Amino acid sequence: MIDLKQRIVARIESDGPLPFDTYQAMCLYDPEEGFFSAADDVRSSYGGDFVTSPEVTPHFGAAVGRFVAEELGRTGSEGQVVEVGAGSGSLAVAMRSEIAGVSLYAVESSAAARRQLRGVLGGDCVVASLAELPSAENRITVANELVDNIPVALVVRADVGWVEQRVGWSGSEFGFVHEAPRPDVLEWVERHARSVPSGAQVEVQLGARLWLAELVSSSVNGSALIIDYGGTTEELSTRRTTGTLRTYRGHHLGPHPFAEPGKTDITVDVDFSALADEGVSLGAEVELLRQDDFLTEFGLRDVVSSLRRAELDLARSGDVMAQMRVRSERVDVETVLHPRGLGDFRVLILRW
Ligand SMILES: C[S@@+](CC[C@H](N)C(=O)[O-])C[C@H]1O[C@@H](n2cnc3c(N)ncnc32)[C@H](O)[C@@H]1O
Known part of the structure; x- marks a missing residue:
């Protein structure tokens, strides 16, 4: 059986350079060898590749x-x-x-x-x-x-306008090939990334848009809570000089996405303004928050306070082991609230 890399090469040889979203979809979700499909265990765990x-x-x-x-x-x-x-x-x-x-x-x-x-x-x-x-x-x-793993197209702002980066094969390695952007890619980037400087790389999150449209149309009334890393279009514009595309493996940044197809996570910062805009076009009311604020609203600062009180009581009673357990529980809660870590994630609420 030919492996994932050989199958990607065969596809490029028959169809020409692949849009990056097609390449990313094969790397992450190929039924046999995709990063998320091939693992015997789940990726999002302490024993896996990243912790959520x-x-x-x-x-x-x-x-x-x-x-x-x-x-x-x-x-x-x-x-x-x-x-x-x-x-x-x-x-x-x-x-x-x-x-x-x-x-x-x-x-x-x-x-x-x-x-x-x-x-x-x-x-x-x-x-x-x-x-x-x-x-x-x-x-x-x-x-x-979830949304940070939905495949993206890639474009670069060149002096002549936007160019789409596709994945080509030189005979020995993958490399980017510049082509005119597809119409829906151009429409997205003109709408959501107009103001980036020349040379900037933008991840075009059309797949996220399609996923949201499928979600909203799948129930008459609904709400959605979407949590992820990323920011507003304005916040992302400063990160867009080199783009936010990256890989993760074994809890560290991984190799270039071309190095070992299927062996690393490929992810981007979610453009929450674009996702919220899409929600509004689909008829939803939207609200964008930070994770620390959302979790505070739903009681996690109170949990920290009550765990602190429990720690003090246990310290007074001299039960050191129980005190350590409660301390570790409290530190974990503080981790998801940390303003420069997980607390800086964004929470998009949609109601339709
Ligand atoms: C980064 S992991 C996050 C797992 C979990 N939500 C957490 O927070 O620990 C992303 C998960 O989404 C799954 N996934 C990606 N795209 C999906 C889709 N369109 N529908 C359902 N699951 C998907 C992947 O297989 C993977 O298990």
């Missing part, structure tokens, strides 16, 4: 669960709760404790993660795509660190 907020502390998922409970109360109807890109299930499990009795589904494209999720959530509530969910009038969707 729900893996750091169950208090993160509990706060998200309180948001979901509030949304269910606001709409007053039964509702269905869905987590997309649920990974190991750590968020779903923690969230479930706050929404007992509500039907909860996990949508996960990785077969390895689906296997794990079936173990923790039960078999019939784990599916591979939004299209497989039972229909719902009122759906509340949660997605943590």
